Amino acid sequence: MGSTLGRRLPVMADVAKEAGVSHQTVSRVLNDHPNVRSETRTRVLEAIDKLGYRRNLVARALVTxxxxxxxxxxxxxxxxxxxxxxxxxxxxxxxxxxxxxxxxxxxxxxxxxxxxxxxxxxxxxxxxxxxxxxxxxxxxxxxxxxxxxxxxxxxxxxxxxxxxxxDQVAGGRLATEHLLSLGHETVWHVRGPSDWLEAEGRVAGWRAALEEAGREAPRPLAGDWSPRSGYEAGRSLASMRNVTAVFVANDQMALGVLRAFTEQGVRVPEQVSVVGFDDIPESEFFSPPLTTIRQDxxxxxxxxxxxxxxxxxxxxxxxxxxxxxxxxxxxxxxxxx
Amino acid sequence: MGSTLGRRLPVMADVAKEAGVSHQTVSRVLNDHPNVRSETRTRVLEAIDKLGYRRNLVARALVTxxxxxxxxxxxxxxxxxxxxxxxxxxxxxxxxxxxxxxxxxxxxxxxxxxxxxxxxxxxxxxxxxxxxxxxxxxxxxxxxxxxxxxxxxxxxxxxxxxxxxxDQVAGGRLATEHLLSLGHETVWHVRGPSDWLEAEGRVAGWRAALEEAGREAPRPLAGDWSPRSGYEAGRSLASMRNVTAVFVANDQMALGVLRAFTEQGVRVPEQVSVVGFDDIPESEFFSPPLTTIRQDxxxxxxxxxxxxxxxxxxxxxxxxxxxxxxxxxxxxxxxxx
DNA sequence: TCGGATGTTGTTAGCGTTAACAATCAAGTG
DNA sequence: CACTTGATTGTTAACGCTAACAACATCCGA
The missing domain is CATH 3.40.50.2300 (Response regulator)
Structure with a gap:
């Protein structure tokens, strides 16, 4: 038990004196140097234990x-x-x-x-x-x-x-191809902010999948990752007649989209299918539970x-x-x- | 522009030589010591700039x-x-x-x-x-x-x-008193894990509010903060006849409760009122948007x-x-x- | 028995900074 | 004009550690 008095913390030299060796030997023990007699090693370790010594990593960093x-x-x-x-x-x-x-x-x-x-x-x-x-x-x-x-x-x-x-592009493809495979004519997209590389990648994957399937890519709706921006995009989408599938660039915005659809009486998935991105812990419990792309x-x-x-x-x-x-x-x- | 060669990084002594002063004067400039002639100060600052010197905080920490x-x-x-x-x-x-x-x-x-x-x-x-x-x-x-x-x-x-x-207790009270003020006979509670102090505090606030109103406190349902545990609690609650108000110890579990209610055809808030805790960014967009206690x-x-x-x-x-x-x-x- | 290799320990010199003190110089005082 | 005062700068010594080298004992083979 180290004293809690104003006494200064023990340093390597204190341990050395206690163990009857040089401070360098203490350093060797601490750094697992091979050439230390095991009897010396135990003596040093005992001294360390007794004094409650802790190595000063700042001093160590200075030299190493x-x-x-x-x-x-x-x-x-x-x-x-x-x-x-x-x-x-x-x-x-x-x-x-x-x-x-x-x-x-x-x-x-x-x-x-x-x-x-x-x-x-x-x-x-x-x-x-x-x-x-x-x-x-x-x-x-x-x-x-x-x-x-x-x-x-x-x-x-x-x-x-x-x-x-x-691989954001692959993620965008996965989402879009899934929706196309379900028979949707095309897939709408609520994208992330334009200076985010992730947002760009997802857009690119979405666009590529649509092109390969020979479908027209609608104009993506802008979002900023927040549920609110998803909600606003959702209101726009709900007011359109021909929307049957939406790929939303993250789960939080997807939540907003779902909310807007619910408010407008658009039923998911009966009328519109929605895919998110991220797989946050919540998305399994959205109404309805959200199909999404998981990032590890x-x-x-x-x-x-x-x-x-x-x-x-x-x-x-x-x-x-x-x-x-x-x-x-x-x-x-x-x-x- | 500091050379990117194998040359070592400049130290205080290098700056001192460049400026024609002692390293201690450089130190004084760096530490805003008052007694440095302003002409000397600028000379030192120029040298610092020229050499691209950055102070070594590890050495500084060792001595200070x-x-x-x-x-x-x-x-x-x-x-x-x-x-x-x-x-x-x-x-x-x-x-x-x-x-x-x-x-x-x-x-x-x-x-x-x-x-x-x-x-x-x-x-x-x-x-x-x-x-x-x-x-x-x-x-x-x-x-x-x-x-x-x-x-x-x-x-x-x-x-x-x-x-x-x-003040978790106050939060638990706020939630419970709100529900009681709406006319509910009593309030059920989905609590957090028992070794969390926050969970205990919320339970205590909930219990105190019920007691003050002279109501019986039902047995709280156990959760672990996760949406899934909320979902399971929600299924239990949905199967009971007399539940009209639930205070859930966090918003994530509240999401699970809402999901379970939706699945079982229990309508919120028409049949059951739900209050969460935390005010996560998502809860405003739950279905329905969640009344909750915000922690700053x-x-x-x-x-x-x-x-x-x-x-x-x-x-x-x-x-x-x-x-x-x-x-x-x-x-x-x-x-x- | 001796030279050299090897194992074990100690001694000394930094690492780059700040603190403490000494030294110098200009200005003010009686 | 000698003498104190304060501002400015330099010199030296830590801080606690590791690296490099020196010193010594021990052991081996020739």
Whole structure:
């Protein structure tokens, strides 16, 4: 039991004196150096235990130049996607023996991302994961010569750095092809904000699937990921005669669409089929339960750390590009016409 | 433009040489020491700019004993509540000039919390915020002599440390009193897991409101916050004859309850009124839109940092207890009988 | 028995910064 | 004009750790 008096915390030298060895021997024990007599080792460990010694990682970082801390830059970790990704990153990082320092951006501008990166670099992180789903954030990675290994999540083509992402285009296709296979003439789309790469990818997949089937692509409706924007898009759609299938770019907006349809007396799936994107925990319990495209955020987080740690510990590597496939989840919001 | 060659990063001494001063003068400029001639200051700043110098915060932390980093321990930051709280904490911390290092716990046991705290203390954080909504986490704070100022969020009575929390009891009362005021004979309750302090508080508020009104409190139904557990509780409730009002301990479970009711042909609010808790962004678009109790997570995060920073910068203080009131949000899932 | 390889420990010198103190110089005071 | 005062700068010594090298004992084969 360490005394709680004003006494200063024990340092390596204190342990050394207690064990009757040099401080360097203590350091060797702590770092599992092979050449320490086992009898000496136990003596040192006992002294550590007795004094309640804890190694000062700051001093260690100063000399080793490694902090075993990774930085994470993300945007609005209140949203399910970013939150889940960051959670996956954090778990994977800890499993790999790293700490995680997080910066959640409020605004999305390039300068903000740059600041965050500088911020982390200053702090001495060994590597950085940037969850950069917006075009502007991805661009900020371009002017990034800061000597710290970096991985982008959802970072588009981002030139210099490795990228881990979900195949959004494939997801858009999955959703659209499913709806077409049910016999729908065409598929409407409520898209995400235009500066989000994910939104673009989903639009592209939707459009490609329609084209391949020889169908006309209607004009997509704009949304901003929020349930409210989905609600507004839903009201527009409900007022049109010929809408029988809608692919909504995320589950939250899909909820809004469902709500608008309910209010307008449009029945799902009897009159209109709806597909979402993300598979948030709630969507299974929407009315009706939502067919959607699942993103494995956990895998994305895990992979991003794998790639980063590989770069950290394996020296300079080829930059990688890792794509996680989305999966289709069938529920009752879609049925054969 | 700093060269990208293998050249080592510039240090204070390099700046000093470039500006023709001592490294200590550079340090003074960086720390806004008053006694530096303005002409010298500009010369130093120019040198810093020219060399692209960035101060090494690790070395600084070693000598000052302050890292300007705060630790945050939380449980499952995938959930809306914790995610929002942590987000609020992070924003407030950054505004106060602190970095944030986060540990998201997967399991809730006491040992896990202890480990996380040690982890952060080792890393040299100046202070710690523990988002400790479970009894076990709160208890882990008891054996916490680690010399680092700590604030608990939702930490119950937690003996030694300051606490910031939402008044859960008041929230439970608000929900229950609202339902009673609509004319319901009694109010059923779907509660959260028993080791969560928040769940207990809501139960207590619900029970108190019923007692004051002289009503019998039915046996609460158990849930685990998930929509699925709400769904199951909802099926039970739907099979009973005499249920006209339900207070559900969070919005996600309320979604499950609504789903179960819809499936069983129980109409909300015509036959049964439902109140949730949290006011997640989705609940306004449930079918029907959910009456709920809003928690200001942002304020909780902000206050916790305020309290912590006060302790950090003002020296040892009285431990504080700050309670944030919840607010009532009326929507269509409740109506007069 | 000796030279060299190997195992084990200690000594010394940083890492890049701030703190404490010393030194210098100009300005004001009696 | 000598003498204190305050502003400005430099010098030196930590902070607590690891790396590099030196020192010594031990063991092996020739």
């Amino acid at each position: 130049k490694h902090s075993r801390t990774l930085g994470v830059v993300s945007f609005d970790t209140t949203l399910y996607g970013p939150a889940s990704t960051v959670y996956g990153i954090e778990q994977a990082a800890r499993a790999a023996g790293y700490f995680v320092s997080i910066v959640s951006l409020k605004s999305i501008d390039r300068a903000g991302v740059r600041d965050a990166l500088d911020y982390l670099a200053d702090q001495g992180v060994d590597g950085i994961v940037v969850v950069a789903p917006q075009r502007s954030a991805a661009e900020a990675l371009a002017d990034l010569p800061l000597g710290v290994p970096t991985v982008a999540v959802e970072g588009g083509e981002a030139g210099e750095v490795s990228v881990v992402c979900v 955020f956990d895998a994305v987080g895990r992979h991003s750390i794998e790639v980063l740690v590989r770069q950290l510990e394996g020296g300079p590597q080829e930059r990688e590009r890792l794509v996680v496939p989305p999966t289709f989840v069938a529920r009752v919001s879609t049925t054969r016409v | 004993k302050h890292s300007r980093t705060l630790g945050v321990v939380s449980f499952d930051t995938t959930l809306y509540g914790p995610a929002s709280t942590v987000y609020g904490i992070e924003q407030a911390a950054r505004a106060a000039g602190y970095f944030v290092s986060i540990v998201s716990l997967k399991s809730i046991d006491r040992a896990g919390v202890r480990d996380a705290l040690d982890y952060l203390a080792d890393q040299g954080v100046d202070g710690i915020v523990v988002v400790a909504p479970q009894r076990s986490a709160a208890e882990a704070l008891a054996d916490l002599p680690l010399g680092v100022p700590t604030v608990a969020v939702e930490g119950g009575e937690a003996g030694e440390v300051s606490v910031v929390c939402v 997570f942002d304020a909780v995060g902000r206050h916790s940092i305020e309290v912590l920073v006060r302790q950090l910068e003002g020296g040892p203080q009285e431990r504080e207890r700050l309670v944030v009131p919840p607010t009532f949000v009326a929507r269509v899932s409740t109506t007069r009988v």
